[in-house]
Amino acid sequence: MSEALVQLNRLVKRFDGMPHPAVAEITTAIMGGGITGLAGPDGAGKTTLLRLILGLLKADSGTLSVCGRDPLSEAAEVRDLVAYMPQRFGLYEDLTVIENLTLYADLRAVVGEERRAAFERLLSFTNLAPFGGRLAGALSGGMKQKLGLACALIRTPRLLLLDEPSAGVDPVSRRELWRMVRTLTDEGIGVVWSTAYLDEAERCERVLLMNDGRLIYEGSPSGLTNRMVGRSFHVRNAGEGRRGVLASAAKMPGVIDGVIQGANVRIVMAAGAAPLSAEDFKGVSQVEVTPVPPRFEDAFVNLLGSATPAVSRLAAGTRRAKPDAGPVVEAKELTRRFGSFTAADRISFSIGRGEIFGLLGPNGAGKSTTFKMLCGLLRPTSGEARVAGLDVAVQTSAARNRLGYMAQKFSLYGDLSVAQNLAFFAGVYGLAGARRRRAVERVTEAFSLQRYLNTNAGMLPAGFKQRLALCCAVMHEPPVLFLDEPTSGVDPLTRREFWAHINAFVQSGVTVMVTTHFLDEAEYCDRIALVYRARVIAAGTPDDLKDSVRTHALPDPTLEDAFIALVEADDKKVAA
């Protein structure tokens, strides 16, 4: 940490039609030579703050200086000193890697020998040299981010602003991105890393935690985490009963947070509450309670207040699926080829009733292809996909009637009101008349959507969009739910609420299949299949996967460690 690169003093920015300022009286300083994490839920004002620092927006009041200059009146100087990588890659997808770099070099007037040196440095830094001739649009998510970073670094800046650089990037690429940014800070560049992932915020030297435009914490991550000492517990040995444990914990006084981590449930208590003991769960399950060190996310939830609803009212009204023995979702030797490229190679697994099954894997590994074949969006080249006993490729319409689907991006009709969206999806799934009315009433009540019925779906706050999407997917009470990266880019509070609903569904017998590369999400799964290079390279419970990579050097691996170790082991096998 050296001198302050950015000084903010009572900075305010309002947008018309917003209830509170996007940036409300923020006073702080950002230092050079380290990573400053900018964390907070969606809509907290992180992007607005970055855009103010860049001079892309004009503050309503307050003062701001960047490297001792005013970002508006001395824009040209500031832009020479500050590099920015926006959330959506600022890349031209129809240009090659080199052409993109050349374009940014032209824009930054980096020419001749300087340009040659910069390209050489950046291509080796990002390992993109072998892909120079490839179109940016054909790169994987992680490689796009690396190219985006390279374009931002054409001229070495003093300050680098990264807006959620790891959203949609798999763990392997994420780790690489971190390594690259660390190299930069070692050179003395100041970095601001905006993120919705709290494990990332925890790794920064300093954190600025924002909520509703206000700065609610600034300082080292451990400063915040240390407040939580003695309040975090693992409930172990819950096994099959862990969802019941979580549901009953959510109702206990003093519990502010609970998440499932493999076979365990992690519980956080309010300040001053009596510590948790196994006695508390006597009625539910035989368990063991051990205190665990707090993490940054515990502190975050503590600061922002819990969002876990006591019980999901939605699932309570869901009809129970028939308790039959056979698998609900089955993939038999599923294969899909695109020309000479095999996107999925003989993938097989089966999912039982009331199970959460996760498909994990890096971008482009084939998990989306597999997922699409299972919900009938893509026809398999060979093999069979069965849902609720029906062959998806043959009895497509009937099979689709048994499944609920939630896409990764917001996929409802933004110009239609909430009520119109609900009516449409109810109608599409064949609900008419009184049945439709009842279904719509049931979900609006369970998800507290009454207030928003006449609001356009596109104008809803992020958390409500998520709720509405889930509503539309479950209105016809499907026995199977397909979730495609359901909470990527969603803040921890909304994520918890979402999973509370999913857990309740599962307890009433609904089967859930989820793709994710967000490893917190994978912890909720009963079983996981790790897909890499079009094949399933490992399968089992989250704890099985962790156990499989346990070594002396790594006695307590996280799921992310397991993911990376397994992928690297496979790489070695292929190389050998």
Added chain:
Amino acid sequence: MRSSLWSLIVKELLANWRDRRNRIILLISPMIQVLIFSFAATQEVKNVTLAVLDENRSVLSRELISRFEGSPQFSQVIRLQGVTDIAPTIDSRTALAVLHIGQEFSRNLSARQPAKVQLILDGRSSNAAQITQGYAVEIIDRLNAEIAQGAGLRGPPSVVVARTWFNPNSDTLWSTVPGLFAVLTTTVGMMVSALSVARERELGSFEQLLVSPLTSLEILAGKALSALLIAIAETTIIMVIAMYVLGVPMEGSMVLLYGAMIVYLLSIIGIGLFISSLSSTQQQAIIGVFMFLAPAILLSGYATPVSNMPDWLQTLTLVNPVRHFVVIAKGAFLKDLPIDVIAAHLWPLALIAAATLSAATWLFRHKTA
């Protein structure tokens, strides 16, 4: 499944209606177009500026000039002082035509000799010049006949009296509006259908629709029917404007016109959905629509008669649905086209509709599964 198809149609109508920009593009712009184009795309030449060089300065020459001044086609008549003024007047486009009356004009007339006047026209706007020439000749002929009559001479042995059927007053609005009606019907049907799938792809709702129990045939049917409803509603508005604001008569049977219009719109919607199935963004869809519309309208007989085209091109226009509908629309408005003539254009349209809708269905299935 009937209720789910109905839900889809309601959703499509709402989606088109609730997007404000879309609403303006779809609703307001055709109305403005029919009003503006009706007056702009006219063959008529009005408000012509005429320059006159009168070297004769007699009662007769003044009489001739005053007739030009009194004619509604010539709004302005400017006087030139000498022959040297003629060229700059045309060059600078101050006037479209120059009427040059020579010194001998009245003397020749009194001597019962042929008297000549010169009309110089700006050939750069050849069409307007030609029509202006027609007006001028008519005015001069009429004066000619009156002088001859006054002098007790017999007029020319035979006179051509032109009468324009189906448009007795030669009102150009009558001939342009029905064609415009056909073109706007095409544009609306095409736009709504071409944007429908592309919009869902662009906004990300497409997969959500695809995983629903709706089959791809039902999805396409819902999109085609909603586009049909929107297009019919809009053409009805345009028709009302044509009949009651612009005063174009509707001689033919409404039932026949609507029947033919539905078949025609289905063929257009088939093309629209085909383009939409190919496009991943609305921008691509709009470019696709433009690529189709520009040649299809040029080869439809809307602006230039099909009979003026080379034979091979005339044959080619038979697969152009716009061409058939332009005939039907013009006929329905102005001349109560008999059912057999309509039928002769209707069966090709039905074939084209079957072909385009099947192609759209095939492509849609091919691209989605």
